[in-house]
Amino acid sequence: EEQLVESGGGLVQPGGSLRLSCAASGFTSSTYSMNWVRQAPGRGLEWVSYISSSGNTKYYADSVKGRFAISRDNAENSLFLQMNSLRDEDTAVYYCARDRNRMDVWGQGTTVTVSS
Amino acid sequence: QSALTQPASVSGSPGQSITISCTGTSSDVGSYNLVSWYQQDPGKAPKLMIYEVSKRPSGLSNRFSGSKSGNTASLTISGLQAEDEADYYCCSYAGGSIPYVFGTGTKVTVL
Numbered sequence: 053e054e055q056l057v058e059s060g061g062g063l064v065q066p067g068g069s070l071r072l073s074c075a076a077s078g079f080t081s082s083t084y085s086m087n088w089v090r091q092a093p094g095r096g097l098e099w100v101s102y103i104s105s106s107g108n109t110k111y112y113a114d115s116v117k118g119r120f121a122i123s124r125d126n127a128e129n130s131l132f133l134q135m136n137s138l139r140d141e142d143t144a145v146y147y148c149a150r151d152r153n154r155m156d157v158w159g160q161g162t163t164v165t166v167s168s
Numbered sequence: 169q170s171a172l173t174q175p176a177s178v179s180g181s182p183g184q185s186i187t188i189s190c191t192g193t194s195s196d197v198g199s200y201n202l203v204s205w206y207q208q209d210p211g212k213a214p215k216l217m218i219y220e221v222s223k224r225p226s227g228l229s230n231r232f233s234g235s236k237s238g239n240t241a242s243l244t245i246s247g248l249q250a251e252d253e254a255d256y257y258c259c260s261y262a263g264g265s266i267p268y269v270f271g272t273g274t275k276v277t278v279l
Contacts, residue, residue, distance in 0.1 A: 096271070
C-alpha cells in the first residue's frame with residue numbers, strides 16, 4: 053500500500069523552529085515530486101511548498117517564503133519541511149502529498165501549534 | 169495567487185444531483201486542464217476524487233464527474249448519498265513559482 057506518514061509536529065513558541073518529516077512507503081518516492089499542504093483550524097487547504105523529484109526545483113507560497121525550507125532524502129524515501137521564525141498564523145495541520153499534477157497520495161497530517 | 173472561488177455550501181436530498189463550481193482565472197483554471205477535486209471528511213486527510221478536470225482514480229464511484237468551461241470547473245455528484253456529506257476542494261495547476269492554488273472549499277450537506 054502506498055503510504056505517507058508525517059511526524060515532527062508539536063507546540064512551539066512564536067519565533068521558534070520546527071522540522072517536519074514525511075516518510076514514504078509502498079512506492080519509490082524519488083521518482084515523484086512532492087508537496088506540503090496545510091490547513092489552519094476551521095479553514096481551507098493551502099498549498100505551502102513543492103519540491104521536484106531530484107530536489108533541484110523548490111517553490112514556496114508567499115506566506116512562508118524566506119522562513120520555510122523544503123528538502124528531501126531520496127535514499128531514505130523522506131521529505132522534510134524546516135520551519136523557522138514561526139508565527140501564530142502558521143498553526144495548522146501539515147500534510148505531505150505526492151505530486152502527479154494532482155495530489156494523489158496524502159499523509160494523515162501532523163499538527164503544528166504556534167503559541168506562547 | 170488568490171484562492172479559487174467555491175460556494176461555501178451546497179445541499180441536496182438523497183438521490184438528487186448537485187454541482188459545485190470552482191472559479192479561477194485565465195492564469196490557472198482557464199490555462200490548464202489540470203483541475204483536481206478532493207473530498208475531506210472532518211479530521212481526515214483529503215482524498216483525490218477527480219483529476220485532469222474529468223478523470224476518476226481507479227475504483228472511485230462514477231457518481232462523481234468533473235468538467236470545465238473557461239475559467240470555471242465543476243464537480244457533479246449524482247445520486248447523492250449520505251456518505252457524500254463532506255467538504256470538497258478544487259485545486260488547479262497555476263504554473264510558474266506558485267504551482268498550485270486551492271479553492272475556498274464547499275461543505276456538502278445531504279438533507
